[in-house]
Amino acid sequence: MDGGNPPRLPRQRAEPGRVPLAVVVVDSDGRVSHWSSGARKLFGPGREEAVGRPAADLIPVAGALMPPGGPAAYDDPAGARAGSGAGSGAGFGAGDTAFPLHDEPQPVPCPTAGRARASGAVPIDVLWWAYPLAGPGRSRLLVLAADGSQLSPAEPAERVAPGFALHTEFPGAEELARRLPEILPSMSVGESSRIVGQVLELGYPVLEFSRHDRVPVTPDWGVPRRAARRTPAVAPAGERPSPAAAAGADGAAPVPAVPETAGDLEYAAVRERLEFLNEVSGRIGSSLDLTRTIREVSEAVVPRFTDVAGTYLREQVVAGEGFPDGVPDVTTMWHRVWLEHTDPPGRWDDVVPVGESMPFPAGTPFFQCMTSGEPVLVPRITEEMGNAIASQFEKRDIRPLINGRSMLVVPLKARDVVLGFMILLRHAERDVFNEMDRVTGAELAARAGLVLDNARMYTYQENVAETLQESMLPQIAPRMTGCDIATRYLPGTRQGRVGGDWFDSIKLHGSRTALVVGDVMGHGLNSAAMMGQLRTAVQTMAALDLPPAQLLRNLDDLAQRLGEHYLATCVYAVYDPVAQELLISNAGHIPPVIVRAEDGRSELLELPTGAPIGVGGVPFETTRVAVRPGDRLVLCTDGLVEMRGADIGTGLAALCESAAHPAASMDDACDTIIRSLAATLGAAGHGGRKDDVALLMARLGGLAEDSVVTWQFALDPREVARARLLVHERLLEWGLADAVPTAELLVGEVVTNAVRHSHSRHVELRLVRADDVLICEVADDDHALPTLLDAGPNDERGRGLRLVSRLAREWGASRTAQGKTVWFEQALGGRG
Incomplete structure (x- = not known):
């Protein structure tokens, strides 16, 4: 069924009960919503290729998608319940139709299991377990699968079949329940907890080696076993140890045919830590946003490595500002950016809310970590230490949340500069942090610190550019001689939020006012700096009372002298309230809109377009427009009316329509235009605005x-x-x-x-x-x-x-x- 899939990767022979698992979750539409690395190794497609596709096209086992007896079986609550073996899966049928899924919570039906032959580049014998899921989420089916060809027993009379059993039937039931979340290593805590609860209720996955011997299935994430150096002495001569005995006394982890040495366990532990770090490294750094990066790190370590993860950053780092050299001290303010935990919801929110800033006194593990730049390990927080830590939180008792827990404080640093730190806590019933955990936490923090430093530098540069741009935008008086003015400036999105759009109003002699809107091509610091140069030049030349066409001509010459990459569009208008007229020249800019007070009609002014500033060799013309008291002139940049995939004519038509709407004030009129344009272009399916926007509106009142x-x-x-x-x-x-x-x-x-x-x-x-x-x-x-x-x-x-x-x-x-x-x-x- 999967002949079109790429060849599967070679697999190692696993021990009975501890097997490489493929984990697949199917949503209510029958499409894959979770696809583990084990699924890639077993079935071929990678996660990016699998998620979102129909499960029936990817899982080469029809029975995993349809219960015995067809879809109607899921409506029969009288089916076999947890603890019943499912046999080999014979009689499941070969159809590809998936069982019906619903958004509404359904009665929890029985799980199913089976065994099937899957064709491919390397045919495999697939063992699978399928758990129907209930609840408010979209997840409706959990499928576990393993390569059965690697688990065949030595004697032909024996068999290996998938089945279910109540986890309480085995010794070490609590340990089995705690280890079950490992089957879902990269799912969210909430979703994983919901699925784990239903799996335990429906039946723990087991391998049936005979009618009487069943071994709990525990995941094997690819840690190779080395050959043993001694053999067991407990099995009678000529007898093979039973799989049930191989499971171990506590049932938590099956014991292999030969016991592992201390070196084997150490080797496996190191490999597990490296795989954990590689997995976390792959999940962080997808964004240059500080908060999102911290959230990614926290979700990666909770609950797999720790039960609570709180992250603090310097206030200057969060604000995108620089900070003094040297190590932090007791006056340094630390901002709590994120808190991830497995405790009941809301338990931490009132005591240590996200967004709070506070210093840390000397003598605490936190101060030791931030000043030394090294991890600090506290095996157990004693009552005395808990009292010392709680003294920092006025009117809040944090001791019930920390006393008796194991704590690891790791610094977040880059280039030997401490940017923040993470406080990791484990529940009292969990193993304490050890030296290997300290090394793992330090490596994790080092990788996260590099990502944070990149985000910090990016935020800092963006703030510098924004500050430069805002300092160059004028503070326009709302009232000039004969006219009222309102303006709006909106930065672009994160990809291009710093741009070169500007507006201005300049007082001229003769009671006249010059109105300017321009747009430097491109984004970033260079565009903002160029905008400042051009705006200053326009103000200087306007003070010389140059005609609009001559001013644009001089501005074009200046741009060419400044450099070949200086390109901008601009519209320059002079309003004379005594003569009741506008003199307008355009340099490649979108035309202004005039709204007539007499009848409320709005129209685009027909102006000679001209070429952008900086092209050179193109003449500019001046157009005279007669106006009446109460008319409104609307000037804007193309970021307001133009979006990717949309015809600019659609935006210009929407601009004319929205500008004609009556408003209580000039500010309300500007807001109406912005909202209307965003709604019109967004409803057309062209996405959100990307470019920055400059908008200037003038009500031409004239003079009596x-x-x-x-x-x-x-x-x-x-x-x-x-x-x-x-x-x-x-x-x-x-x-x-x-x-x-x-x-x-x-x-x-x-x-x-x-x-x-x-x-x-x-x-x-x-x-x-x-x-x-x-x-x-x-x-x-x-x-x-x-x-x-x-x-x-x-x-x-x-x-x-x-x-x-x-x-x-x-x-x-x-x-x-x-x-x-x-x-x-x-x-x-x-x-x-």
Whole structure:
């Protein structure tokens, strides 16, 4: 039945009662959910190939998947119960149909066993035991199998057949019950405990060598036996020892035909430890997440090596931060990352909760381990030591959990630096930790420490990149002149959570605001650093009042000078609340969305796409878009609308639809867009978002006509007095009498400088009232920007701008095509 499987590995002849076992668990759909290494050796396919496939296609024994009498037998509770032999399995039929499985708990039916011939590259005689399972989980069948050809007796008259017996029928029943979990070495504690309980109830697996001799089956994990150097003297001459006698007085482990020497046992113990370490090493390191790595280590050692495993790491390690050199001391804080145990649920949770941080005083085994970097073995925790340990836990009595138990504390270190430690405890009824356990625990901790160090370094680098990126993202004011702004930044997933997306808003003269969203191609620290350079360049060039197309042209030239790998997309928009218009240029970015306040309609703005920044040689164009008060502009990066396997058109359509939804506030509108896009693309089966996201939304409120006034003045010093008078009268009309004295003084200084330095063109003064600020702008035809001078007691010049700098909330100067503009902002309402 398995002719298509790869050739089976050669097997060693095992002793009666101690045999290599294949362990298979079948779920309620008839598919394999657990496939042990023994199953690979016996049947051929590996675990990755087997799990999830129909069991009938993999197990070359039809009887293991169908009970005697067909599927209806499982509905008959009157079948044979535990303790009955199952015979050789004859009459099972050759069909491949698996028995029906159900999600609902079923009455526990009888187990079955049998013997069958399996064809393949090397035909084998398979002995098998099948246990139907009940309970809330999906596991519905446990199959144990062994190579019967290796167990044939010497006399033809004898037989070897699988069967069942109550484990209490043998001496050492408790030992048999404790060793039964070894049959399921890589299953979770909860699932293993549930299955073990049902196996004990249904009948312990045995080998029947005759009608009267039955030997309990115990697993053999491949530890070879060396030839004995002496023979037993208890068997009468000419008689073969019975298999039942070979099982040993306690029934726990069958004794081979010849006894083992101390060297054999030591050799087997070392091999068992090495196999355990190799198994644990293969199960850890699948992730660079610290908590997940610790959980993998804990689940690997509990309960096979220990009954309780608590892990502590330095607080700086958990936070992804650096820590000072040198050994830890009594002030070092240790964070409890994980606790795995076999005690009743909740017993440890209140006393030693996960997530707690605490120091450890000198004189304790924990302090000795963390300072020496060596394992500390405590065969039994005495009452005195238990009191000393319990004194660290205020208002919590930990003594009932630790007193009388054996303890091993092993350091988690890498490159001779202690990152943490594990506290391992065994129950009082279990063998104490010995020197071999200490060596095993130290090796286990060393391997785990290397994995933790890799995870720590990765977390540290990610934190550095995130800190750099967050420091470069601006803290945008929610209110600019004539518009309200809301932003969102979402980092990507673990694979690419540090990226180069950014947004910005820049105050320009003339009451205008520049709105920017960009996306550096790639992820990681280099992208975050490049984003910071480009954002700084955009701010600098925006202050020069460059037109949008010219700004992108200069940014493209800069990116090419910085390096050939500097590529980014960007959209740059300038909003003028007085003229009620947007000037927008695009460099390979997804188009903005405009939501019209008049009818709630949303649309993608049709802009010349342009090429990404850094390509070079491609022109950029500026588009003029008329807007009305209340319109909203939405700018975002492609991480919001684009997901792998999805058409970007789907995301853009969802963006337009979600942007048009009414919201109570700008922040609510941003959250609505993000939730809607995630739900739309997730429902389409395209998975979660991978890239980082930058989102900027601006409500373009504009300015009322009576909030802006403009005057022109001749190049005559006498015009300064007229300017002060006009400002005085206008502020009184606006009800801003408190602002008159300061405004008159500042306007007089700025207009005086303009009249003095202008060449031929008139001087223009514009006064803007916007919320809590008064904006004054004075334009002339002189291209030289004013500078702040340090005026001495006898200097006649230099004091005007110093007054402006001291009394205005902000001031600045920008070049224009006709000359320059000097502006200042004066706080209203007593704020400044």
